[in-house]
Amino acid sequence: SKYHVIIPSAGSGARMQSAMPKQYLMLNGKPILRHAIEVFEVMHQIETVHIVVSAQDGYWAPHLLDGCSKTKVLDCGGLTRAESVLNGLKHLALEADANDWVLVHDAARPGIDQPLVERLFQEALPESVGAILALPLADTLKRADSQQQIETTLSREGLWQAQTPQMFKLALLQGALQQSLDRQPTDEAQAMEWLGYQPKLVVGDLKNMKITYMRDLQVVSALMQAATL
């Protein structure tokens, strides 16, 4: 079966506190969104890439797709990330097979690279329901009370931080998101978990962290530059 990519890019980046949504800010010479587009564009395994933007987006510009041959933009972004992804899947379902794989990747993760995507492909066994990139937690975890005092130390045994891409079969994921929209899943895997599935965790990379706050720009920029040395 074939592989497709959906890049939800319809957020406003409230935590970033920048007028321009974070996916359009420059990072190492390119808009953040463009980094991810380029990784998937050059991978021969990938059939199509769909960027989902908001219909009110005043920052999307056609030059973001210069030189691209399999990437398209859809202006069907929703009020939540899950809604944006679902709207993109509905469009993709018109041209792709129900059994095709879909990789959902955050526009705000420019540090994705080809080896990481290939690791995801390899470890998402054909018979498995799907897989996501993720990182095992490194730090000791504290739960705080309302006074910001430590209540308890949690075991980090078995705890991972979810990343993207998250890879599932098109029809299965579309159904899972459709059924779970009002419960507001924060990633695709959660919608699948609610149906009883157990997606596989594949070791990602710190470089693939999500840009959420302004300070993350410098961190990701440095990690991406270090990786090319």
Ligand code: CTP
């Ligand atoms: N996203 C989306 N549609 C939404 C909300 C988010 O497509 N209604 C996308 C964002 O553009 C981003 C990804 O989902 O690529 C991850 O979301 P997040 O990091 O939370 O981005 P924002 O929602 O834009 O940021 P914030 O939560 O700080 O407002």
Ligand code: MG
């Ligand atoms: Mg958000």
